[in-house]
Amino acid sequence: MGRGTAVPCGPDIIGSMAAPGKHRRREPIASAAVYALCEPGSASPTSDVVRYIGQTRHGVSARWRQHLRRPAGAVAEWIQSLDDEPVVLLLDDMAGANMIDLTTREHDRIDEYRARGAVLLNTAGRPPYARPGRSDSA
Numbered sequence: 001m002g003r004g005t006a007v008p009c010g011p012d013i014i015g016s017m018a019a020p021g022k023h024r025r026r027e028p029i030a031s032a033a034v035y036a037l038c039e040p041g042s043a044s045p046t047s048d049v050v051r052y053i054g055q056t057r058h059g060v061s062a063r064w065r066q067h068l069r070r071p072a073g074a075v076a077e078w079i080q081s082l083d084d085e086p087v088v089l090l091l092d093d094m095a096g097a098n099m100i101d102l103t104t105r106e107h108d109r110i111d112e113y114r115a116r117g118a119v120l121l122n123t124a125g126r127p128p129y130a131r132p133g134r135s136d137s138a
Contacts (some may be wrong), residue, residue, distance in 0.1 A: 003042060006120060029099065029102065033055070034055075034090075036057065039051065040086055044089075045089045045091060047118040051078060051121050053110050074121040
């Protein structure tokens with residue numbers, strides 16, 4: 001998949017993304033990726049539609065399911081407030097990268113989108129990743 005490729009998340013493709021076992025920080029991860037959750041109907045990851053940037057070690061569809069199961073938090077609240085499902089876009093296919101490189105790339109992408117004016121829901125990572133509307137960087 002290329003940059004900004006929409007990733008279908010229906011049940012027809014979820015079974016094809018097997019989760020790898022536990023890994024060490026420097027060992028290659030087969031299904032590593034950095035992705036964006038975007039406003040419904042988005043076709044490309046522009047700063048005005050991207051709401052969350054994350055990483056996965058288990059495939060984008062498996063990570064999407066985790067977001068759906070999580071009952072609380074800024075991302076879950078945003079997803080629940082939508083009339084349609086957000087678009088999941090693959091930003092970087094990092095297959096074979098290690099955990100250190102994957103996390104670095106995720107943080108680089110968060111920095112890049114914040115610099116372009118994106119209002120992200122990310123609250124972890126390099127400071128200051130505060131929720132939109134909060135003045136602190138907690």
